[in-house]
Amino acid sequence: xxxxxxRDRAAALAVxxxxxxxxxxxxxxxDGSLRVANxxxxxxxxxxxxxxxxxxxxxxxxxxxxxxxxxxxSGQEPLRVTSARQFFETYLEEKAKSRAVATALRYRAILxxxxxxxxxxxxxxxxxxxxxxxxxxxxxxxxxGVSSQSANMILKVLRGPFNRxxxxxxxxxxxxxxxxxxxxxxxxxxxxxxxEMRAVLAVADWEWKGMILLGYYCGFRxxxxxxxxxxxxxxxxxxxxxxxxxxxxxxVAKKTETVILPELREWLDANRRDPAQPLFPSFHGxxxxxxxGLSLAFRELLKKAGVKFVNLAESGSLRRFYDLGFHALRHxxxxxxxxxxxxxEIRRExxxxxxxxxxTYTHREVAVKQRAFADMPRLxxxxxxxxxxxx
Numbered sequence: 001x002x003x004x005x006x007r008d009r010a011a012a013l014a015v016x017x018x019x020x021x022x023x024x025x026x027x028x029x030x031d032g033s034l035r036v037a038n039x040x041x042x043x044x045x046x047x048x049x050x051x052x053x054x055x056x057x058x059x060x061x062x063x064x065x066x067x068x069x070x071x072x073x074s075g076q077e078p079l080r081v082t083s084a085r086q087f088f089e090t091y092l093e094e095k096a097k098s099r100a101v102a103t104a105l106r107y108r109a110i111l112x113x114x115x116x117x118x119x120x121x122x123x124x125x126x127x128x129x130x131x132x133x134x135x136x137x138x139x140x141x142x143x144x145g146v147s148s149q150s151a152n153m154i155l156k157v158l159r160g161p162f163n164r165x166x167x168x169x170x171x172x173x174x175x176x177x178x179x180x181x182x183x184x185x186x187x188x189x190x191x192x193x194x195x196e197m198r199a200v201l202a203v204a205d206w207e208w209k210g211m212i213l214l215g216y217y218c219g220f221r222x223x224x225x226x227x228x229x230x231x232x233x234x235x236x237x238x239x240x241x242x243x244x245x246x247x248x249x250x251x252v253a254k255k256t257e258t259v260i261l262p263e264l265r266e267w268l269d270a271n272r273r274d275p276a277q278p279l280f281p282s283f284h285g286x287x288x289x290x291x292x293g294l295s296l297a298f299r300e301l302l303k304k305a306g307v308k309f310v311n312l313a314e315s316g317s318l319r320r321f322y323d324l325g326f327h328a329l330r331h332x333x334x335x336x337x338x339x340x341x342x343x344x345e346i347r348r349e350x351x352x353x354x355x356x357x358x359x360t361y362t363h364r365e366v367a368v369k370q371r372a373f374a375d376m377p378r379l380x381x382x383x384x385x386x387x388x389x390x391x
Contacts, residue, residue, distance in 0.1 A: 039073075045069075081125050082125065082126050082170060083122065083123050083124060083125060083126065084115070084118060084121070084122045084123070084124060084125075084126045084128075084129055085115055085122040085123055087126045087161065087165060087170070088111045088112075088114070088115055088161060089115075091111070091160075091161040091164065092104075092107065092108055092111055092112075095107050095108075096108075106153075106157070107157055107160075110153075110154055110157045110158070111157065111158075111161070113137075113141075114137050114154075114158065117136075117137045117140060118133060118137075121133065126165055126170055126171065127170065127171055127172075129175055130175050130178075131175040131176070131178030131179050133175065134155070134158055134175050134176045134178070134179050135178075135179045137154070137158075138151050138154055138155060138179060138182075141154060142182070147321070148182040148183070149321075151182045152181045152182055155176055155179055155181060158176040159174060159176040159177060162174040162175060162176045162177075189322075189323055189324065189325070189327060189328045189331050190323050190324065190328065190331065191328060191331045191332040191334075191335035191336065192216075192307075192324065192328055192329065192332045194336075194377050194379070196305075196307045196324075197212065197216060197329075197332070197379055198379055199305040199306060199307055200212060200301060200302060200305040200307060201379060202305065203301065203304045203305045204301060204305075206271060207280045207281075207282060207283060208298075208301060209267060210267050210268075210271065210279060210280060211225050211226065211280065211283070211298075211326070212329065212379075213263060213264040213267050213379075214228070214264065215326055215329025215330060215332075215333070216329050216332055216333055216336075216379065217260075217261040217263065217264045217333065217376075218240065218258045218261075218264070218333065218350070218351070219258075219329075219330040219333040219334065219350065219351030219352070220242075220258075220330070221244065221326075221327065221330065222288050222294050222295060222298070222326040222327065223288050223294075224242060224244055225280075226280055226283040226284060226285075226286060226288075226294055227278070227283075227284055227285065228240070228242065228278065228279045228280070229275070229276065229277065229278050229279065229284075230272070230273055230274065230275045230276070230277055230278075230279065231275040231276060233260075233268060235268070235272075238259065238260045238265065238370075239257045239258060239259055239260060240257070240258045240260060241256070241257050242256060242258070243256070244256065244352055256352055258350060258351075258352075259350065259369040259370055259373070261370070261373055261376065262378070263378055263379060263380060294326070295325060295326060298325060298326045299322065299325060302324060307324065308324075309322045309323055309324035309325070310322065310323045310324075330351060333350075333351055334347055334351060336376055336377050337350070337373060337376050340373070340375040340376045340377065341375060342372050342373055342375075342376065343372065346369060346372045350369065350373075
């Protein structure tokens with residue numbers, strides 16, 4: 001069984017039987033060379049196909065069938081023919097298990113859109129797709145109104161499955177790599193000023209105040225913050241233990257520890273509840289996007305506070321991209337911490353930007369992190385003012 005690479009006896013026997021059939025197909029000539037046992041049949045099929053070619057009735061499936069049998073007769077693996085549709089659907093099934101939900105959905109939308117765009121070509125062998133197919137799809141999306149960044153994201157997503165196909169021997173080259181990225185300046189959010197954050201806190205209710213503190217002092221994304229429960233807060237060690245929603249699902253489940261800084265600790269102490277309860281009852285489980293999503297609700301709060309934000313997306317783009325939103329609090333955390341002198345590696349670790357290797361070999365004490373953030377600007381102008389009590 002060792003030589004077959006199989007542990008199961010039945011599976012090993014099946015491999016040996018296949019080897020025997022392939023060996024029998026190769027009959028040695030007196031001079032020691034090998035000849036194919038069914039050569040006359042294969043030769044006759046080849047002649048038949050040349051006649052069909054001359055008459056214009058040759059089918060791709062006939063050629064692939066003959067080529068597959070030729071490979072088998074010569075002791076090689078038969079030809080593997082996988083359609084583009086089959087390959088991408090299988091790829092999506094695997095990615096759904098290994099990627100975060102939001103990422104998997106984004107991959108699915110792009111790849112299914114590509115399959116739909118291909119039309120009948122999606123049922124051709126994967127190897128028949130070319131860079132022209134990829135570029136035509138990207139250009140069609142640009143015409144439809146997606147931004148340059150979204151068009152480049154399409155290319156990045158398509159390169160993934162094509163690279164896998166190349167590693168598996170289904171493709172000689174990656175057709176998506178033959179298409180250049182669209183030029184254009186990358187869109188970037190800015191950090192909130194302290195005055196802007198204070199203005200928002202002044203009009204926020206107790207839940208939004210807590211959300212803002214988590215965004216500013218922990219760099220949490222909106223969905224991670226909204227779905228926190230008190231069970232994820234270690235009041236004794238003064239850390240929050242959570243696995244970010246965006247993290248890949250195929251990685252070993254590992255929660256990150258984020259130190260609780262003073263003003264956030266004040267809010268948590270003022271609004272402490274049963275460990276099984278969510279921090280934000282009206283936000284827990286809500287979608288972030290859409291007309292009733294948390295992202296839009298936060299922008300409404302910015303309007304109420306008189307904080308201006310700008311749509312940076314290109315004219316005609318289907319998707320808007322604002323310079324300020326809840327995610328800008330994550331930028332604010334990093335920016336204001338950097339200006340306060342917090343070392344870069346501690347900032348990266350604090351907001352979850354550190355690499356897996358860096359995180360594995362670095363184990364800092366909570367007190368060390370608290371001292372590092374000691375000079376980070378506070379949001380309360382008056383230290384004695386109670387801003388956090390439930391209203």
